[in-house]
Amino acid sequence: MQDQDGFLRDIWYFALPATALKAGAMQPKTLLGQPLLLGRAADGSVFALRDICPHRGIPLSHGRFDGREVECCYHGWRFAPDGQCTCIPALTADQDMDVTKIRVRRYPVAETGGGIWVYMPSDESREAAPATPPPELPDVTSDRSPGIVERMVFPCHIDHAVIGLMDPAHGPFVHKSWWWRSQASIHEKAKHFAPSDLGFAMVRHQPSSNSAAYKILGGTPTTEIRFRLPGLRIEDIEIGKHRVCGVTAVTPIDATTTEITHMIFWTIPLLSVLKPVLRPFARRFLGQDRDIVVRQQEGLKHNPSLMLINDSDTQAKWYFRLKKAYAAWRAEGGEFQNPVRETTLRWRS
Numbered sequence: 001m002q003d004q005d006g007f008l009r010d011i012w013y014f015a016l017p018a019t020a021l022k023a024g025a026m027q028p029k030t031l032l033g034q035p036l037l038l039g040r041a042a043d044g045s046v047f048a049l050r051d052i053c054p055h056r057g058i059p060l061s062h063g064r065f066d067g068r069e070v071e072c073c074y075h076g077w078r079f080a081p082d083g084q085c086t087c088i089p090a091l092t093a094d095q096d097m098d099v100t101k102i103r104v105r106r107y108p109v110a111e112t113g114g115g116i117w118v119y120m121p122s123d124e125s126r127e128a129a130p131a132t133p134p135p136e137l138p139d140v141t142s143d144r145s146p147g148i149v150e151r152m153v154f155p156c157h158i159d160h161a162v163i164g165l166m167d168p169a170h171g172p173f174v175h176k177s178w179w180w181r182s183q184a185s186i187h188e189k190a191k192h193f194a195p196s197d198l199g200f201a202m203v204r205h206q207p208s209s210n211s212a213a214y215k216i217l218g219g220t221p222t223t224e225i226r227f228r229l230p231g232l233r234i235e236d237i238e239i240g241k242h243r244v245c246g247v248t249a250v251t252p253i254d255a256t257t258t259e260i261t262h263m264i265f266w267t268i269p270l271l272s273v274l275k276p277v278l279r280p281f282a283r284r285f286l287g288q289d290r291d292i293v294v295r296q297q298e299g300l301k302h303n304p305s306l307m308l309i310n311d312s313d314t315q316a317k318w319y320f321r322l323k324k325a326y327a328a329w330r331a332e333g334g335e336f337q338n339p340v341r342e343t344t345l346r347w348r349s
């Protein structure tokens with residue numbers, strides 16, 4: 001279902017890059033307006049709890065974590081990573097209150113593809129078994145850490161962040177610079193699309209030659225770009241035996257705040273050497289997307305009606321249809337019906 005803020009429920013959201021949470025650490029994280037506490041136990045396992053003490057409501061994140069138990073800062077109640085209360089220090093030896101009946105709500109978590117994912121159920125009052133597995137990511141993301149991780153906060157609803165990132169027509173205007181594209185290089189594109197897991201894919205092809213950035217990779221690359229609900233873009237580049245994979249995850253913090261995490265994985269040793277040079281480019285690129293969204297808010301606050309045109313906005317149309325289909329599937333059951341049909345989209349960019 002979609003909640004009142006237009007967020008899909010019963011689905012996995014990217015919460016943090018895996019490297020952002022060290023063993024024995026915990027940190028608060030708001031997801032879909034809900035206060036969560038993410039932690040990594042001493043044994044390396046990750047957990048997510050509601051960041052509210054069941055005693056008197058103070059966020060547990062103000063307390064302490066020793067790698068085994070979270071201790072509330074107010075009266076010292078302690079909780080295991082599965083949310084079960086393990087100790088109430090105020091109880092005397094002969095007061096036989098069963099502390100194990102007290103629980104903090106737990107959210108399903110998964111660690112895959114360089115990220116920590118949290119399953120956000122449709123009913124916040126119950127612990128639910130996930131309706132789908134966490135997203136599948138290319139192998140290159142599983143046996144190494146990302147070479148580059150950039151995170152940025154966009155002051156907008158997730159829908160605007162997602163359709164902004166998948167929008168092919170803004171490139172020559174928003175991302176113009178000597179090393180990427182110029183308006184003079186605008187030309188007609190035709191790309192083949194097909195439905196894929198909870199989304200769609202721009203099927204494997206040779207990227208257009210006006211992307212100077214590809215040239216430094218050496219060889220002729222081929223690219224597949226996938227989008228998957230609720231907001232995941234996976235760019236999978238093959239160059240001979242080498243792989244480069246860009247993962248862009250869109251995380252709704254609340255109805256007007258969205259975090260974008262961009263991770264790049266690679267098997268090319270040269271790229272590791274070039275990392276200090278590449279990082280500012282990645283940051284600048286994402287910053288250009290954020291700056292345009294900041295400006296867009298000036299208009300959006302007047303609640304104008306908006307347009308999606310063919311074919312350059314067709315992917316945005318698919319995104320909204322996919323959300324609807326997912327919500328309908330969760331409400332009505334049966335099989336998920338992917339509304340995307342195989343087709344070729346044409347636009348100039």
Ligand code: FES
Binds near residue numbers: 054072077
């Ligand atoms: S409020 Fe957390 S222990 Fe009392």
Ligand SMILES: [Fe+2]
Binds near residue numbers: 170175
């Ligand atoms: Fe962009």
